Amino acid sequence: SQKIEQNSEALNIQEGKTATLTCNYTNYSPAYLQWYRQDPGRGPVFLLLIRENEKEKRKERLKVTFDTTLKQSLFHITASQPADSATYLCALDLGRLYFGRGTQLTVWP
Amino acid sequence: GAVVSQHPSWVICKSGTSVKIECRSLDFQATTMFWYRQFPKQSLMLMATSNEGSKATYEQGVEKDKFLINHASLTLSTLTVTSAHPEDSSFYICSAALDRGKAKNIQYFGAGTRLSVL
Numbered sequence: 501s502q503k504i505e506q507n508s509e510a511l512n513i514q515e516g517k518t519a520t521l522t523c524n525y526t527n528y529s530p531a532y533l534q535w536y537r538q539d540p541g542r543g544p545v546f547l548l549l550i551r552e553n554e555k556e557k558r559k560e561r562l563k564v565t566f567d568t569t570l571k572q573s574l575f576h577i578t579a580s581q582p583a584d585s586a587t588y589l590c591a592l593d594l595g596r597l598y599f600g601r602g603t604q605l606t607v608w609p
Numbered sequence: 610g611a612v613v614s615q616h617p618s619w620v621i622c623k624s625g626t627s628v629k630i631e632c633r634s635l636d637f638q639a640t641t642m643f644w645y646r647q648f649p650k651q652s653l654m655l656m657a658t659s660n661e662g663s664k665a666t667y668e669q670g671v672e673k674d675k676f677l678i679n680h681a682s683l684t685l686s687t688l689t690v691t692s693a694h695p696e697d698s699s700f701y702i703c704s705a706a707l708d709r710g711k712a713k714n715i716q717y718f719g720a721g722t723r724l725s726v727l
Contacts, residue, residue, distance in 0.1 A: 532714065543720050544716075546716065593714045596643075596714070597655070597714060602652065
């Protein structure tokens with residue numbers, strides 16, 4: 501079965517620093533990989549999608565990389581702000597979405 | 610755009626009763642909707658895929674007679690938890706896929722329903 505690991509359950513960083521979250525997967529490589537943000541007691545919100553033939557994708561302060569050889573995606577938030585505090589989920593798109601457990605990011609002032 | 614509304618956001622019920630959760634796509638038509646369950650600090654687990662006008666496709670281990678799904682229109686899917694028991698207490702979230710050609714599986718989620726069965 502498909503296994504997805506997000507490297508740490510929690511990540512705490514200081515405001516202004518770059519947050520880097522990791523998503524590793526086993527078995528099948530997806531055609532697409534997605535990242536979502538989830539706030540407590542809420543449904544996830546789509547952030548970015550990256551295709552298998554794309555190495556990097558950017559959107560404002562967000563950057564996602566996708567290495568199908570390493571079976572890994574990195575998610576970066578530059579110039580982090582306290583408002584970025586949330587749980588970030590990666591999801592493999594294999595016709596249906598397989599979600600990781602998420603990394604809870606806390607950005608402190 | 611791409612707003613999904615889920616109702617109710619929170620429900621408490623007695624063991625043995627049934628609970629219906631609604632999921633609506635407000636500004637787009639969704640031929641496919643999805644129902645997930647999430648336990649604290651766990652990932653979203655897909656329960657079933659709801660297809661408009663046809664039977665839902667359930668994931669392995671999900672009892673279709675317990676979790677009834679109806680997708681009667683392009684904007685509404687409902688999940689009914691029948692004869693709910695305390696172990697059914699969880700956070701249920703629906704989503705709808707907005708078909709963008711090659712990126713069909715970008716999903717837009719409702720706010721979720723917290724179900725507590727006493």
